[in-house]
Amino acid sequence: MPQLNRDVRHPVSLTLNGKKVQGHAEPRMLLSDFLTHEIGITSCHVGCEHGVCGACTVLIDGNVSRACLTFAVQADGAAVDTAESLADDEGELSALQQAFKKHHGLQCGYCTPGILMSITAYLKEKPKPTEDELRDMLSGHLCRCTGYVGMVRAVLDYCENSGAGAKAE
Amino acid sequence: MKPASFDYVRAASQEEAVETLARKGEDARIIAGGMSLVPMLNFRLTEPGTLIDISKIADMNYVRAGGEKVEIGASTRQATLERWPELSAKLPLLAAAIPYIGHYQTRARGTVCGSLAHADPSSELPLCLATLGGEVVLRSTDGERVLTAEEFQTGMLSTAKRADEIVAAARYPVARPGHGYAFTEMAQRRGDFAIVALAAVASGTRLRLGVGGVADKPMVHEWDMLEGGALDDALNEFAWDLGGYDDIHATARYRRELVRRLGRRLIEEAKSCRN
Numbered sequence: 365m366p367q368l369n370r371d372v373r374h375p376v377s378l379t380l381n382g383k384k385v386q387g388h389a390e391p392r393m394l395l396s397d398f399l400t401h402e403i404g405i406t407s408c409h410v411g412c413e414h415g416v417c418g419a420c421t422v423l424i425d426g427n428v429s430r431a432c433l434t435f436a437v438q439a440d441g442a443a444v445d446t447a448e449s450l451a452d453d454e455g456e457l458s459a460l461q462q463a464f465k466k467h468h469g470l471q472c473g474y475c476t477p478g479i480l481m482s483i484t485a486y487l488k489e490k491p492k493p494t495e496d497e498l499r500d501m502l503s504g505h506l507c508r509c510t511g512y513v514g515m516v517r518a519v520l521d522y523c524e525n526s527g528a529g530a531k532a533e
Numbered sequence: 534m535k536p537a538s539f540d541y542v543r544a545a546s547q548e549e550a551v552e553t554l555a556r557k558g559e560d561a562r563i564i565a566g567g568m569s570l571v572p573m574l575n576f577r578l579t580e581p582g583t584l585i586d587i588s589k590i591a592d593m594n595y596v597r598a599g600g601e602k603v604e605i606g607a608s609t610r611q612a613t614l615e616r617w618p619e620l621s622a623k624l625p626l627l628a629a630a631i632p633y634i635g636h637y638q639t640r641a642r643g644t645v646c647g648s649l650a651h652a653d654p655s656s657e658l659p660l661c662l663a664t665l666g667g668e669v670v671l672r673s674t675d676g677e678r679v680l681t682a683e684e685f686q687t688g689m690l691s692t693a694k695r696a697d698e699i700v701a702a703a704r705y706p707v708a709r710p711g712h713g714y715a716f717t718e719m720a721q722r723r724g725d726f727a728i729v730a731l732a733a734v735a736s737g738t739r740l741r742l743g744v745g746g747v748a749d750k751p752m753v754h755e756w757d758m759l760e761g762g763a764l765d766d767a768l769n770e771f772a773w774d775l776g777g778y779d780d781i782h783a784t785a786r787y788r789r790e791l792v793r794r795l796g797r798r799l800i801e802e803a804k805s806c807r808n
């Protein structure tokens with residue numbers, strides 16, 4: 365691949381939440397800034413910009429990733445999924461989001477999109493986590509509001525009643 | 534927090550990565566998972582002129598078990614190793630250590646070799662490599678060099694890797710029959726940098742303990758089999774030899790105490806899981 369020079373804006377294409385999008389980025393532009401300022405989505409929050417808080421978590425080709433530790437040019441050609449992908453086209457919340465609402469899994473909501481994306485990836489690998497496993501996974505996110513208890517309840521409820529591991533009717 | 538400007542090359546092959554590095558020299562850095570490098574870039578603790586991205590090089594993404602060693606390629610993510618079906622049989626020490634590395638979310642991107650190249654004194658993967666007596670494979674346009682863990686990591690965030698070399702692979706020795714392996718660490722929160730990290734190996738006649746987070750690189754000591762008070766004395770001596778320091782997280786005295794107490798507990802655990 366030819367070198368992408370500094371201080372030049374290069375085209376970057378993504379399949380974002382299933383749709384093709386294109387924008388431009390200097391090599392040093394973080395994926396979090398690209399998604400927010402170039403593409404204009406609002407769910408990729410940044411809390412720390414050094415990989416600690418998890419607010420910016422998105423899926424890149426299905427893998428959970430810190431958007432603040434990824435350069436937009438690295439994601440060129442990839443499929444990126446953000447929290448916008450969760451609700452359906454009419455804005456109806458997904459079952460996981462509804463569980464968060466029901467159990468007070470969010471308050472200000474700043475950390476929530478990243479956490480929802482982590483959970484989405486994690487439950488694909490582990491449809492029925494124990495509470496301990498879930499808390500270990502959530503340790504990769506910081507929430508300043510909820511104390512995590514509501515989130516844990518929400519995910520356990522979701523797994524029990526709606527997720528891939530839900531008990532058969 | 535935004536990084537300074539740099540040129541970016543996504544290497545399509547190992548050859549391209551090595552050649553680009555030879556051309557750019559000191560001014561270039563390799564990026565794979567970016568879990569350690571990008572925070573440093575964002576803080577502008579480092580300002581390389583070029584980033585060479587090796588994360589998409591397919592033939593460097595592998596976990597390969599030989600008779601004596603498991604070789605892990607440079608673009609292999611920690612999560613790939615974590616999910617490797619033979620991990621607990623072939624590398625029980627790593628099976629115990631990997632859950633302590635960062636978080637689920639960072640292991641999904643961070644690479645095994647990247648952690649070795651970053652050489653943080655409190656990191657789990659360099660500690661395991663040192664304790665097991667593993668090797669690092671370095672490659673440049675001049676060819677290949679293989680260094681032992683001991684030769685490779687020279688200090689805090691520093692290694693014997695030349696600027697024109699990439700860490701091409703890591704080799705972890707396969708678990709030996711009759712040996713027990715155990716890992717533990719103390720951190721302020723789950724996933725934080727370890728205040729002290731410990732790895733132990735016990736055979737029928739020997740004990741080996743590796744300690745991270747105290748000296749400026751992982752330190753390993755080996756003894757003939759010890760029990761009871763003699764083991765406590767040996768651990769106390771080792772703890773003093775490490776030359777710990779005070780920082781905002783812990784005093785040197787507390788670190789020594791962790792080496793003595795956790796070391797003792799961990800060695801007993803390694804003894805009890807000898808197969």
Ligand code: FES
Nearest residue numbers: 411412413418432
């Ligand atoms: S903003 Fe990315 S982890 Fe905090």
Ligand code: FES
Nearest residue numbers: 471473507508509
């Ligand atoms: S809901 Fe406010 S930070 Fe988590």
